[in-house]
Amino acid sequence: xxxxxxxxxxxxxxxxxxxxxxxxxxxxxxxxxxxxxxxxxxxxxxxxxxxxxxxxxxxxxxxxxxxxxxxxxxxxxxxxxxxxxxxxxxxxxxxxxxxxxxxxxxxxxxxxxxxxxxxxxxxxxxxxxxxxxxxxxxxxxxxxxxxxxxxxxxxxxxxxxxxxxxxxxxxxxxxxxxxxxxxxxxxxxxxxxxxxxxxxxxxxxxxxxxxxxxxxxxxxxxxxxxxxxxxxxxxxxxxxxxxxxxxxxxxxxxxxxxxxxxxxxxxxxxxxxxxxxxxxxxxxxxxxxx
Numbered sequence: 506x507x508x509x510x511x512x513x514x515x516x517x518x519x520x521x522x523x524x525x526x527x528x529x530x531x532x533x534x535x536x537x538x539x540x541x542x543x544x545x546x547x548x549x550x551x552x553x554x555x556x557x558x559x560x561x562x563x564x565x566x567x568x569x570x571x572x573x574x575x576x577x578x579x580x581x582x583x584x585x586x587x588x589x590x591x592x593x594x595x596x597x598x599x600x601x602x603x604x605x606x607x608x609x610x611x612x613x614x615x616x617x618x619x620x621x622x623x624x625x626x627x628x629x630x631x632x633x634x635x636x637x638x639x640x641x642x643x644x645x646x647x648x649x650x651x652x653x654x655x656x657x658x659x660x661x662x663x664x665x666x667x668x669x670x671x672x673x674x675x676x677x678x679x680x681x682x683x684x685x686x687x688x689x690x691x692x693x694x695x696x697x698x699x700x701x702x703x704x705x706x707x708x709x710x711x712x713x714x715x716x717x718x719x720x721x722x723x724x725x726x727x728x729x730x731x732x733x734x735x736x737x738x739x740x741x742x743x744x745x746x747x748x749x750x751x752x753x754x755x756x757x758x759x760x761x762x763x764x765x766x767x768x769x770x771x772x773x774x775x776x777x778x779x780x781x782x783x784x785x786x787x788x789x790x791x792x793x794x795x
Contacts, residue, residue, distance in 0.1 A: 510704040511743035515736050520762030522732035523597065528770055529725035530718070535586035538719040538729075540708050543581055545719065545730035548734010550694050550737060559691030569683035570696075573676050574703040580672040581704075583665045591662025594765035594779040598637055598760045599666040601630050601786035604672035604753075604793045622792050629789030636782035638663075677733050693741035697734075754791035761787070 522542065530538050587596045605627050608619055619627075640655035657663045684692045708715050719726055744752045760783045765772035 506741070508743040508746035509755065511657060511739045511746075512752050513645050513758065515743060516756050517730045517762050518736040518739065519759040520734065520757075520766055523588050523593065523763055524730050524766035524770055525725065525732060526585065527593065530729060531724075532590060532724065533589075533718055534715070535582050535589060536708070536712055536756060537715050538585040538589065538638045539578065539581045540704055540706065540715050541718060541726045541729050542585060542733055543578070543701045544704035544708065545552075545701070545726055546733040546737070547704065549696045549730055549734040550698045553694045553738065553762045554691065554698060556692070558690050559695045560688035562695070563686045565686040566683050568702075569679055569686065572771050573679045574700055576672050576676050576679075577624065577700045579709065580669045580676065583669040583672070587662045587665040587669065591660065594764045594772065594776070595637060595660060596662040596666045596684050597763040598633060598779075598786050599663055600670050600673070601633065601757060601760065601790050602667060602670040603628050603673045603677065604715075604790050606671050608642065608793055609675060610674060611680075626743040626794075627790030628788050629792065632664035632782075633786035633789065634783040636778060636785065639778070693744075694737060697737045752795075754794050757787045757790045767793035 526538050526542065531540065588621070599772045608627065610685055633706040634657060635654065637662070638654075680696060683696065687695070740752075740756070743756075761780060764773075764776060764783055767779075773779075
């Protein structure tokens with residue numbers, strides 16, 4: 506299949522996993538939802554490794570995984586708590602800040618310069634986040650213009666998603682280093698399966714009672730995990746055909762699907778403004794990537 510429909514399927518699968526978790530796993534803890542989203546999805550991905558085996562993992566790969574696994578689990582806990590307790594339209598778009606954080610980290614830590622196009626992309630992401638929280642006021646004073654940014658700070662869901670985005674910026678760099686030690690072929694599924702295994706192991710050691718979710722709500726758990734696994738498989742099938750920048754920019758349409766899910770399933774308001782804000786953020790991601 507061509508990379509574009511694969512990427513759109515990937516984006517839709519990611520948004521569907523988010524919406525299904527919020528809809529049918531709403532009474533569970535963030536840990537329970539993380540177990541389904543990572544652990545069960547990792548189990549579903551395991552057979553793929555048999556059909557498409559990656560390169561032989563090296564000690565360097567496992568060292569990177571020991572560092573990255575806790576970060577991935579922590580980010581997913583924040584992510585699941587944010588979408589469980591707060592509106593999808595006011596949480597999911599903040600994942601667009603991951604490439605912004607990557608650019609800023611490169612500038613601050615490595616001294617890498619930011620191109621004018623990248624600066625415009627960052628500005629679009631920030632403008633989209635401002636529009637998400639904009640409420641019509643009588644006069645556009647300086648305080649009114651700053652109010653959307655204060656709303657980001659006040660909204661716990663936005664704060665949690667911004668922190669998750671920052672962690673994912675770190676894991677993006679680390680996973681690239683891990684991939685170099687094992688080879689790119691099959692790496693994505695291997696990485697996701699190992700993270701899933703880590704989720705299962707840590708749960709068994711720390712919160713074994715969380716395993717009850719897999720039998721208490723098997724249908725919902727399987728749907729959430731299956732759509733997550735579909736996202737992983739289509740992600741790497743698409744990215745193998747085209748430059749990563751194109752694929753990632755299209756994949757960010759998941760936030761638009763998520764906003765639509767929020768309106769259709771959960772009655773979230775201001776869908777037009779939120780879609781416009783999400784489109785601005787996707788445009789910013791595209792400029793940063795290119």
